[in-house]
Amino acid sequence: MDLTEKQIDSELIYNGGFLEVRKDSVLLPDGSTSSREYLVHPGAVVMLALLDNGNLLMERQYRYPPRQEFIELPAGKIDKGEDILVTAQRELLEETGYVAREWMHLTTAFPCIGYSDERLEYFIARGLTHQGSKLDAGEFLEVFELSLSDAIEWIRVGKITDGKTIVGLFWLEKHLKDWR
Secondary structure (H helix, E strand, O other): OOOOOEEEEEEEEEEOOOOEEEEEEEEOOOOOEEEEEEEEOOOEEEEEEEOOOOOEEEEEEEEOOOOEEEEEOOEEEOOOOOOHHHHHHHHHHHHHOEEEEEEEEEEEEOOOOOOEOOOEEEEEEEEEEEOOOOOOOOOOEEEEEEOHHHHHHHHHOOOOOOHHHHHHHHHHHHHHHHHO
């Protein structure tokens, strides 16, 4: 059975520069029509940056939409036409002040498939050297290190609740077990 929905037309509802809101008319598999409203997102990279001591670089950052602080993995938006590895390297340096000697793409995940086309590209970064952070204007965060076992415990007790971070930490935990 083909479950594909085919776009009939598309309307731009809002363009804020970073995000677009679109409303599409679609042809459903049974021949009827419906509408789909969704956010167009440029995608992002998420870095699992491992220090030589085995700890991860983490961030504490205030997020306006839910109006609270979160513990997160370093991450950042993919610029239009930018290679995802270049994005990961740029964002790691900007947010944490570190560069990495080794990079490995871990996985791709889609966090909000019901209302957005956003994709997250996860990377493991190793062989870190500190060069000094270069935060974007208006960006405020605290960088700290945390062991993977403590990070997993922080998920269990509700101290880490950010979805992209939870996914990344679970992927890393599985990957490191298989890697050893």
